[in-house]
Structures are given as C-alpha cells and as structure tokens.
Amino acid sequence: MKYLKILSLLIFSAVIFISCNDAKTSTNTPKKxxxxxxxFSKTPNSTNSQTSNQTATEPAQNAQGVYHYTCSQGCAGGAASAVNCxxxxxxxVHNQGYHANTNTNQNDSPFMTPPTTETGQNAxxxxxxxxxxxCAGGSGSAGNCSNCGSTLAHNQAYHQ
Incomplete structure (x- = not known):
C-alpha cells in the first residue's frame, strides 16, 4: 500500500510519455x-475577391484618356489592373492621376453648412x-468709413 501511489503515478507518467511520442508521423497530418x-504574377484571378471585382468593372482609361495603371519606365499604354507591361x-504601377477630378462636388462633411453672412443692418x-x-450709412464689420475714412464705432443699438 505504501508504494501504490508511487506505482500508479509511474504508470500514468509512462502512458502519457508513450502517447505523446513525436517519433512517428501521423498519416492524418500532412508533413510541414x-x-x-x-x-503574385502567377496567382489566378479570384472571383470572390472584392478588389478583383472592383477593378474588373473599372475601365482602363478615364474620360480624360488617362490609364489606371501605367509603366514605371514610361512605356506607352497602360491597363485597368496591375499586370505586366x-x-x-x-x-x-498605380497612376494616381486616373482618380483626379473624378468627384469634384464632394464636401468634407455631409453636415457642413455654409457660414451665414452677417448683414450690416438688423430688421x-x-x-x-x-x-x-x-456720416450717413455704416457697415456690418469694423473698418473705416467710406465717406470720411475715420474708424467705424460699434453701435450698441444694433443689438436691441
């Protein structure tokens, strides 16, 4: 009884070491x-790739006749995708000039409103x-009088 714990621990350890033996390669796992x-020049085109679908729908030239991809050596011509010259x-290589002036009406922010111009007179x-x-008249901003050239003064009555 005294050696039963040690004997069971020894048998358990032997089973673990034998089962974890890496000397044999399993037929189920491929060799690394x-x-x-x-x-990438030999990679077939993937129809599942979002980028390949996007470039496939784009024309090789834009309305100005600029190619999307051009040769870095300056050869004539180009293509719609990065292929060999x-x-x-x-x-x-990608030609950034292809995308120039494609969307000239784009704002920085869709929520941007033009600043309101302050009128010189109130209601x-x-x-x-x-x-x-x-002198007669006035202005909507501080400056000089258009008649005599003196500095315009703030009119507190404007805010009432």
Whole structure:
C-alpha cells in the first residue's frame, strides 16, 4: 500500500510519455514544409475577391484618356489592373492621376453648412458699425468709413 501511489503515478507518467511520442508521423497530418514566398504574377484571378471585382468593372482609361495603371519606365499604354507591361515586361504601377477630378462636388462633411453672412443692418434698419463723425450709412464689420475714412464705432443699438 505504501508504494501504490508511487506505482500508479509511474504508470500514468509512462502512458502519457508513450502517447505523446513525436517519433512517428501521423498519416492524418500532412508533413510541414518550409514556407515559400508567394508569386503574385502567377496567382489566378479570384472571383470572390472584392478588389478583383472592383477593378474588373473599372475601365482602363478615364474620360480624360488617362490609364489606371501605367509603366514605371514610361512605356506607352497602360491597363485597368496591375499586370505586366506589354512593351518591357515590368509590373504596371498605380497612376494616381486616373482618380483626379473624378468627384469634384464632394464636401468634407455631409453636415457642413455654409457660414451665414452677417448683414450690416438688423430688421429695424440700424447699422452694426457707424461713423463717429455722423456720416450717413455704416457697415456690418469694423473698418473705416467710406465717406470720411475715420474708424467705424460699434453701435450698441444694433443689438436691441
């Protein structure tokens, strides 16, 4: 009885070590190979890829005749996607000029409202800034009088 605990622990450990033996390769798991670099020029086009669908629908040239992808060596022509150049064989690079002026009406924010211009007079016809010399008229902002050239003064009656 004294050695029963030690004997059971020893048998349990032996079973664990034998079952975890890595000397044999299982037929269910494939042999691991060293990772190889991916050659994108030989990759088939994927129909599930969102980017390939997007570039497939875009034309090779925009309305101004600018190609989407052009050769970095300056060869004539281009393409709608990054493929090899027909002249020199180099990979075509993205041409940012293709996207120039495609959406000129885009605002920075859809919630942006144009600033309201402050009128020079309120509903009662009182000017915001008036001439201290008593000249007729006034202005909506501080500045100089258009008649005498003196500095316009703030008119407190404008805010009443």
């Amino acid at each position: 190979e060293d990772p190889q670099p991916i050659d 027909a002249t020199c064989g180099n990979l075509l 009662a016809g009182v000017w915001h800034y008036t001439c201290g010399q008593g």
